[in-house]
Amino acid sequence: MHIPKLHPAITMHYSKEQLIVLFTYLPVLVAAGMALARYRKADRPMKLLCWLIFFALLIESISRVLWFFKISNLFLWPIYITVEFALLAWTYSLVLDQKWLVALRGWMLGVFTAIVLVRELGQTGQSVWIDNAGRSIESVVIIFLALAYFYKVFQELKVQNLLLEPFFWVSAGLLLFFSGNFLIFIFMNFILLYSKNLNDQIWVIHALMNYMLYITYAIALWVGREK
């Protein structure tokens, strides 16, 4: 009797670090489900957030499949960070409603894409190298936009309960995510060559930050359901 063999990717043992990283798919899935349910009634900034979540789910799905089949998925990194940057910059230009940001967002995206492309094309032959410059620049810009949102909240004082404001949760999530990961993004290539243990640990921290980020996205979509 022929017993079909399971794919080695399914039967092999995974370390707890690998499992933590693997299961970051779940909060993205939950957030995507919430985004699908809320999309139709969402306003424009929330629709852009939904698109970000859908895109993240797509990238995570492709990345997982490639990982299972032991194919390099690093080429997805620059695509992901460029689209994420574009969607977040556009969303915040609508939320902050500042003329200078609306005028600048196109330029910001153009310059960011150019930097990422130049860095990617310049790294031929380094198969495990990840562009940390683009991610670090993205971190600084998004931290600034999140703080700008909080500043706007103080200036306008329109909202009685911030916990019911979707973009409070989005900004809080992004601020925590990019602040927590900033040093990881700066040192990740160095650590990759320096120590395997340390490398595994920093990606666990990154995964935990990712859990937190997508949970805050899901909360933002939940509290925004009345708007």
Place this chain on the structure above:
Amino acid sequence: MGRPGEIEFAQLLFGGIGIMVMMALAVVIFVLLYQRKLHFQQTRLHQMEMVHQKRILESIVASQENERERIARDLHDEIGASLSAVRLFVSQIQYEKSPEEMKGLAARSGQIIGDVVKDVRQIAHNLSPVIIENFGFAGAVKILLNRMEDAGMDIHCTIDDPADVLSSYQQLVLYRIIQEVIGNVVKHADASEITFDLHHGDSQLRLLMSDNGKGFDMLSSSKSAGMGMSTIRTRTDLLGAKLELSSAPGKGTRFKIEMPV
């Protein structure tokens, strides 16, 4: 991870990550708590402003009603009675046979009508801001104070004409306040002396009016909260001025108004 250098680097890295996460969390918590407090304060301020605006509006309406009542009373008491007397004298003339009696009645009617004309002019002056247009603010106030002097009061007056620093509207409102205060002195104070000082400088205008009348107990009297005072307070608010009122039984009354110019 065994090398000492590696451990140190790991400690530094995780410490740095921890600090950055803590700082971000502190910012989020601060924003959440402080924004709520600021919003609450702003709402309360807005509510207080609404209540204040409502009170001013009520005061203005009540003040207008008060003015109408005063005009009606002046017309009835002073003009109405006099014209009734004139009518009586004029009707009496047709029944008189003696020319002297007729002349006497005509003379008395003429005198009463002369008084009525003066009273009407007085009422009109009180109503109209024309007096300020014709005589200027300082001139209009001096006319008001001269009437008090004619009625037997001692007036001590120093006026720094504020025509350069006040708009026409502000001059009118300030004039009405002075009119109201002097009216109160005449009606209630039993004073023989009024001191009037109006100065401006250092971006401030200061008005001080005091009398040596019988004064009143500010804590228990209705005078400090009555209609006249309410009108004065409303007008002071309209000017953005600060009003200080002090009085005590037997010690006279003192009004001080300060406003930025």
